[in-house]
Amino acid sequence: MDYAPGSPLGAAAHERFFIECDTHGRILWMNDRARARLGRLESLLEALPPSDLSALFKLLDPEPIAPWPAMASSLQAPLESGGIPVQLVRLIGFGGRVIISAEVRMRAADTLPAQDNLFRTLLGLQSKVVQNYFRLREAQRKLDIQLGRKPRSLGVVLSEALEMERTRLARELHSGTGQTLAGIKMNLELIESQLSNPPAVVTSGLRRLHALADEAVAEIRSVSQRLYPPDWKKLTLRQALESLWNTTGIPENFRSQLDIRLSDSYLPDAIRFTAYRAVQEGLSNVLRHSSATEVKLLVQEQIGQIHIALVDNGTGFDEQDVFRGASNSLTRGIGLRALREELFALNGQFNIISGPGGTRMEITLPTTENE
Ligand SMILES: Nc1ncnc2c1ncn2[C@@H]1O[C@H](COP(=O)(O)OP(=O)(O)O)[C@@H](O)[C@H]1O
Ligand SMILES: [Mg+2]
Structure with missing residues (x-):
């Protein structure tokens, strides 16, 4: 679907934007959907100065923030007339990064506003979410003091x-x-049941539609099972990993x-x-990218x-490239970087060594929450 400001969409749509920013609100990465709607990154940055999130943070948070705490927050944005139909914004921050996900649910009659309005609205929502987060964190801190509870680690x-x-x-x-x-x-x-004697081209078209629908059902099932494997939360880590492996x-x-x-x-x-998700991400990379013939998993x-x-003994890749700065960030995946941040937030360690002989991913996690 091409971006056409000012024109009705014609069909109801439901889209999800993912935008990764640094502490200054500078965009480092967007998913394809966001890029299609918001335009090329370069032109956006020329059109609007980046919002200064770090200034906002100083304003909102009395303690200096270094390093940035991990956080997650969400905001329901009402559908405003003239605004964009962003319904839900979530924000997850860790290290020096913030990942914003915004769900845009459009009805067929909705009209898309001009591109910079869209961007301005997203930035506005972004700072609202950040404020929301700090209010909640302050409330939580007070509650913890009242209850005499040790604050939970942000990781x-x-x-x-x-x-x-x-x-x-997964549920959605x-x-x-x-x-x-x-x-x-x-x-x-x-x-099909209502058609008596349909022409051959109709029959074959219907058969293709059936096959495509079956394929889509199978894909949805596999993605939602990956996101939420049945009953896995009841299993021990050993059982869950064995089941994942098989x-x-x-x-x-x-x-x-x-x-x-x-x-x-x-x-x-x-x-x-986190241990389970780390192995899941690693295995899915082996399956999708490695062309390996051998895989070993050791957990102790x-x-x-x-x-x-x-x-794995696959083709390997340039691991530096995946974690390097923002220069070519649009082309990089998000799996390993997100995993690394998640592990660091739990005081874990993450290391990848990769080369023509294959890839070795090593992870260490403390077995208690607050270490
Ligand atoms: N085991 C592996 N073997 C070969 N290449 C890999 C492996 N794991 C990751 N990669 C490379 O690193 C990139 C980034 O991986 P990741 O962050 O998980 O994102 P994604 O899987 O969504 O592409 C992959 O696109 C792939 O090129
Ligand atoms: Mg991956």
Whole structure:
């Protein structure tokens, strides 16, 4: 869908923008959707000066912030006449970065405003979310004092918020898009049953539609299962990793070695979720990018720490490039960088060594929340 300011959309749309900013509100990365709507990054930056988030932060937060705390917040923006139909904005910050996700739900009759209005509105929402976050954090701090509670580590808050977000997305995909597709399939069958003696071209067209709808249903199912594998939160980390290893089809498709040495004692949710998600991201990279024939996963627990090593013998990549500054950030993926920030927020360590012989991802996590 091309961006056409001032023209009605013609069909209801639901889009999700992801925009990654630094502390100054400078945009480092956007997803394709955001780029399609907001235009090229360079022209945006020329059109508008970046908002100075760091000034805003000083204003809102009495303590100097260095390094930036992890945070997650969300805001429901009402549909204003003349404004853009942004419905929900979430903001997740860690290290020196903020990732903003905005959901734009448009009705067929909505008209898109001019490009810089769209951008201005997003920036306005962005600072509202930030203010919202600080108000909540202040309230939480006061509550913690009243309850005499040790404040929770921000990394723990972040990883729990991420987990909630994944669950919500999985549910929306499954019951929203999944149900819509099921509806499409049912209506196809209805049409088929009403046609007596359809021409061959219609029959083959319907068959193709069926196949495409089946494919889409399968894709949705696989994405939502990846986001929220059934019952995984009830499993121990060992069980969850074994199940992930098998359902991803590693033993059938690779020469593989799985070595898990965990005591099965209690692990805080944030640590368990993050360890699981780290392996999931690593395995999905092996499957999608590595062309490897061998995969090894070693997980072991040693005095207060979990060590994870995922090794493949694939083509490797330039790991520096993935983590380098903003110069070519538009082309980079977000999986490893987000993972690294998530691990750092929990006082974990992250290391990737990659080259023509393959890739080795190493992770260390403390087994308690507040270390
Ligand atoms: N195990 C791997 N083998 C080869 N290349 C990899 C591997 N893991 C990551 N990469 C490369 O690093 C890039 C960034 O990975 P990631 O941050 O997970 O983003 P994404 O998977 O969405 O592309 C990938 O696009 C790929 O080129
Ligand atoms: Mg990835």
